Amino acid sequence: MSGFDESLLDEVDETVRVRFVVNGRKVACEVAPRETLVDCLRNALELTGTHAGCEMGACGACLVQIDGRAVHSCLMFAVQADGAEINTIEGLTESGVIADLQAEFHRRNALQCGFCTPGMLVNAQELLSQVAEPSREDIRDALSGNCCRCTGYEAIVDAIDAVAKARREAGGTP
């Protein structure tokens, strides 16, 4: 690697100040331009509930809510999320908006190792906010970017199906 350009390194070292609203609170941090949002959330903000499974948007473990929509935090640089409102599994848990999904997943054992689960929940919440009466086929389709290696998906589909019905009966969300 002869002729290494030291100035390139300086550029790598340079950090940028970004600000988000994460789980309802304003936060600011210094990030390198090359740092992905998932790394920023996990390392700088210590929100380790968001996981990195494939780092190319194929597995869904890194899904978070950005401005209300489910987004792969591994496919986004932290600087791109400047000014965004971000909800991670920690925030969604604390606010209670997915408490019914979590309870149903628990009741039906719709998880095993739990590594994919935060992404599954974010995606399930996204689906239920968009489609009030999803069929089982719709649910499977919506989860087609969420990989789980432990379950057979069926209990996950059952749980989301049950929550969709319960929310509908409770008067319809969103």
Add this chain to the structure above:
Amino acid sequence: MSAPLTSLDRPNSYIGRSVPRPNAKRLLAGRGRYVSDLKLPRMLYAAFLRSPHAHAKIVAIKTDEARALEGVHLVATGEDLAKICTSWTGTLDHFKGMTSTPQWPLPLERVVWAGQAVVAVVAESRAIAEDALERIRVDYEDLPLVVDIDAARRAGGPLINAGSTNNVCFRSQLDSGTVDDAFAHAAHVVEEEFSFGRHTAVTLEPRAIVADYDPSAGMLTVHHATQTPYQFQDLYSRHYGIPEARVRVIATDIGGSFGMKLHVYHEDMAVVGLSILLGRPVKYVADRIESFVSDIHARDHRVRARMALDATGEILAMDVLDLTAIGAFSTYPRTSVVEGNQVIRLMGGPYRFKNYRATLEVLFQNKVQTSQYRAVGHPIACAVTERLVDMAASKVGLDPFAIRARNVIADDSYPQTSPTGYRFEALSHQACLKRLHEMMDYDSLRAEQADLRKRGVYRGIGIATFIEITNPGPAFYGVGGARISSQDGAILSLTPSGEVRCLISVTEQGQGTEAIIGQIVADQLGIAQDHVKVVTGDTEVTPHGGATWACRGAGIGGETALQATRVLKRNILEIAALILQEQPAALDIIDGQVVDAATRQQRLPISEIARIAYFRSDTLPPGTQPQLTVSHHFAPQGYPFAFTNGIQGCSLEVDVETGFIKVLKHFIVEDCGRVINPMLVDEQLRGGIVQGLGAALFEECRYSETGQLMNGSLADYLVPMPMEMPDILIAHVETPTADTELGAKGVGEAGTAAASACVLNAVNDALSPFDATINAIPITPTRVLKALKRF
């Protein structure tokens, strides 16, 4: 409301009950504590420079520029680590004649697969470590390489290990001595050559390790995403010369393992060494491409097999040749020949026949190691056997159910010994066959198939009978010299407030070990399950044991917990008897209360017994020493394995224009003995089946001619996603093992064991109108179209 009361209706009766897992809520809240989440004070990060060559000599390594980079703390080569770490060799004594060359954390002279770690960098962040990797120069000299099985066997071809005369790791033969005679007298013979691609586990959390060596205490703490912490405690101790009691391995939440996370990986061993060299915590988490090129792969077999039958369709004999290529080394400490060994021993397992011959040849090649992955050897033995049985059925003119009914070992004829030497205590093939037939509504499924075929829709129905090895005893590894325990241990304490803490050596990877252990303790002691806290996965806290692999969690871990709880209960009742001036035998515990055994009248809460024993021992009779902590170990005896059995069925549709396969529905009837938590058992079965379906239809590690892995990402290596997977119907037959009080056998591999076989049979059934057959796994659209001569 008028249903009769069952044993589940008595208080604290948890064995057999579908209760949710206590630790699942934490995972659902994003509060998992995976090793990849861990950050320790002064922690540094490791990254590895990997070989671009599949086989090359290392001529020179230049690291000065990398060392000079700010933020880099250490650049280490193989030589640096070899000074503090002893080498390891992946052989077992009972595999006679087995060879493999010594391995080091990082290579000294040669690289033997593309992706092998060559140089380690430790820096203040993973990003800086990766920047430094780009400043390292390694000069290589290409060596001739071996990529496929044929090349590995070719005389005069390249040799992977200098000094050896061939590329054979291990050869084995089983022979009843009467096979040729049986084939000579057979009315029918069916024969086929099968190939099984390389698969890999793709745990969603990649391998992760944080090694933390404290030189002032001489103490190594390793946070390791592994199934087998005790095994690694032993290995780190012995290879780095640290006393075992000063090595602590902690395995908390593990993001998937499936057998992949119990082998020694070069990077993991290196990270321990890097931490020792630096005296600081060092973390390494594989990224996805690193997982693909360095996690163990599995399968990769070519099997030629034939089966002889009499005129009525009764199986007379099997003759099998299994060739398997395992990479350049055999893994340590479990070796890479176990899969092949199980393939040739599981062949024909469900069936009653006596003449068997099998040859196994295990070969080296320039690829990453293969080794044990969920259902070791089972899918291959099952697919070969079940496909031959289907071919025989068609030749003899029998329905697939009928030929199996004619040949499976009868439910009333146990104990039995297989022609390959396995001993079966009690299996239930006939009951399972009958149950599957009903559950599939087989006759209507066939009628619908015939109807649709007239309209150009090609559906296939496949069934596959299987056996599964569970509860392995010491004969599995111990006899071969590996320090892998077949026993497990539990330490049970009654706390001062009358709850129970259970430290147990079986580990939790999401399958629900902690839940079922809690159920067993609560059930046997007579307390509420939420008054039992189960702790797993920390060698400093939990007693030594085999941990969770090869389906031993429920059968061995569960029995350990059961026996330990009975000892604790006896001790509690002895103290209760002193306090109540009663005989211990006249007392029992129900719902946390000591009761009169005969009348069930409440006498004293056990919290009161704990209070007296811990804080007011002065009120107990002189000489009383309360033993409210018990330590108990259990090692399986009796049968070497607790075999389980079952049968799977599959209904699928093949699009003969595109080659795409849609699995419509999957069925399983499974007998794992005593079911402790039906919900967890069903989820284990479903997960296992989906992993088997992935192997059957999508998953394959594909290599180029130069030994490069071509599909090392989750966009290229296809795993089953929700859209492709069917709903799975499950039924149970329960034949508890008499070897234990609990009667439980394993269940984690049953789903994977027969899923490929089932799909293979179903696809061939769908293609039968075209005179086209498939004999390779995975069954990709290309392979389907080739079989149809449309590609």
